[in-house]
Amino acid sequence: MRKNLISVGALCALIFVVAVVAFSSCEKVVFSDDIEGTGDKNGNLRVSVFQIEKTAFEAFTRTAASEACTRLNFAVYNMDGSRVKQVNQTSDKSGFGTASFQLDEGKYLLVVLGHSASANPTMTNPAKIQFTNATGFSDTFLHSEEITIGEEPVDMQVALDRIVSLCRVIITDDYPEEVAKMQFYYTGGSGAFDASTGYGSVNSKQKVTFSVTEGQKQFDLYTFLHEDSDNISLKITALDASGNELKTRDFDVQMERNKITWLTGAFFEGGGSSSSIAVTGVTVNTEWAGDIRQNF
Numbered sequence: 001m002r003k004n005l006i007s008v009g010a011l012c013a014l015i016f017v018v019a020v021v022a023f024s025s026c027e028k029v030v031f032s033d034d035i036e037g038t039g040d041k042n043g044n045l046r047v048s049v050f051q052i053e054k055t056a057f058e059a060f061t062r063t064a065a066s067e068a069c070t071r072l073n074f075a076v077y078n079m080d081g082s083r084v085k086q087v088n089q090t091s092d093k094s095g096f097g098t099a100s101f102q103l104d105e106g107k108y109l110l111v112v113l114g115h116s117a118s119a120n121p122t123m124t125n126p127a128k129i130q131f132t133n134a135t136g137f138s139d140t141f142l143h144s145e146e147i148t149i150g151e152e153p154v155d156m157q158v159a160l161d162r163i164v165s166l167c168r169v170i171i172t173d174d175y176p177e178e179v180a181k182m183q184f185y186y187t188g189g190s191g192a193f194d195a196s197t198g199y200g201s202v203n204s205k206q207k208v209t210f211s212v213t214e215g216q217k218q219f220d221l222y223t224f225l226h227e228d229s230d231n232i233s234l235k236i237t238a239l240d241a242s243g244n245e246l247k248t249r250d251f252d253v254q255m256e257r258n259k260i261t262w263l264t265g266a267f268f269e270g271g272g273s274s275s276s277i278a279v280t281g282v283t284v285n286t287e288w289a290g291d292i293r294q295n296f
Contacts, residue, residue, distance in 0.1 A: 039074070039087040043100035044153040047074060049112060049143075049160060065097045065160075069114035069141065074099040075123050077109040079146075084108065088120050103149045111195045114141040114160050121192075130192035133207050137191065137222040140164045144195045163198035165189070165255045167221040167234065173266035175212055180241040182219060183209045188232035189223025189255070200224035209239075229256045236267065251296060258289040265296035 049065040049072060065072060075086040087099045111126055116138040121131045126144075131137055141160035169184070185207045190200025200223070210219055223232060234253050238246040247268060255261050 039085070039100040040102040041100065043102040045076070045101040045103050045110075045147070045149060046153065046155045047099050047101075047110065047112065048155075048157050049097040049114070065114055066091045068160075069139070070116040071114070071120065072097065072099075073111075073113040073115075073120055073123060074101075075111045075113075075126070076101055076103065077111070077126050079107050079109065081109075081126055083124055083126075086123060105149050105151070107146060107148050109195070110143075110145050110147050110156075110158075112143040112158050112160060115139065126195040128192050128201050129195055130202070132191060137164075137206060137208065139166075139222065140224075142193075142195065142198050144198075161198075162258050163193060163224060164222045165225050165257050166260045167223075167232065167253055167255060168260050168262050169219040169221065169236065170262065170264040171217050171219075171267045172264060173269045175215070176238075176246070176268060178240045179212060179238045179246060181209055181239040181243075182212055182216075183207065183237040183239055184219060184221055184234065185237070186221060186223070186232045186234040186253075188230060189225055191224070193224040198224070200226045223255070225255055225257050227257075229254070231255065234263075238268070249296075253294065254292055256289075256292060259291055261292040261294060263294050263296065267296075 070091045072089040072091075073086065074089075076084045078084055084103065085101050087101075089096050089099070109126055111123070111129070113121070113123075113129065115121075115131075117131055117136045119135045121129050121135060123129050140163055142163045143158040143160045145158070147154065147156070167186075171182075185205070187203070187205055189204060189206065190202050191204035191206055192202045193199060194201040204223075206221075206223060208219075208221060210216060221234070232253050232255055234251045235248060236251070237248045240246055249267065251263065253261055253263055
């Protein structure tokens with residue numbers, strides 16, 4: 001009798017396994033919506049990056065995507081903010097600047113992002129597209145647009161505009177022999193932005209560290225402001241090879257959207273541990289929209 005019970009149990013287990021396999025074979029396979037390449041072949045939405053805002057020293061110009069950034073991110077969202085599809089591209093691969101999506105009829109938000117960070121930002125939520133300290137912060141360009149998909153395919157050429165502010169720090173004096181790195185920690189800006197506005201959407205603690213073994217004197221610090229004009233609190237620290245602090249100074253730096261703030265001075269010879277910065281002039285900069293020059 002026991003022998004028969006074992007046989008019945010084994011048979012039931014076999015039937016269960018077969019049922020699971022059959023159910024799985026009928027279930028729709030789910031693929032990642034975050035892919036590398038050019039997207040869906042023969043999609044009904046085809047997007048090409050036509051140009052990116054990047055001004056030369058002579059005059060305002062627009063340039064090809066591959067000359068302005070090393071990464072492009074194309075994302076499509078439902079109108080409730082949920083991401084439908086995303087394609088990520090790097091400038092060393094073919095097809096850079098063109099993406100295709102197969103979409104159901106309806107309304108969507110298209111976001112195209114150009115940057116040169118070391119990795120792609122988090123783009124799950126269009127109201128909080130976020131870079132991190134590990135990802136890095138770079139010159140960043142955006143196109144955001146509501147689109148409607150109908151029966152006919154849609155072909156789009158989009159132009160991207162700069163949405164960051166830049167604090168360019170220039171140290172004019174010589175490094176002491178023991179200095180190996182310069183660390184920049186700043187608050188008041190944002191490492192994330194809202195795709196609908198291009199403005200910062202969180203209060204970030206941004207930190208960037210540079211090696212100065214080759215005598216680097218210029219350091220570029222990018223952020224997304226919460227409004228057109230704002231201040232950031234910047235702490236600059238000189239470190240030795242082991243990460244020990246050698247000297248720290250604090251600055252209050254005025255920033256404006258799409259403008260460069262030049263923060264220039266003798267870091268090691270000047271001042272104590274803190275400095276209060278006053279604006280010395282705002283002029284039109286032929287490289288960006290304008291610049292702010294501050295000395296310390």
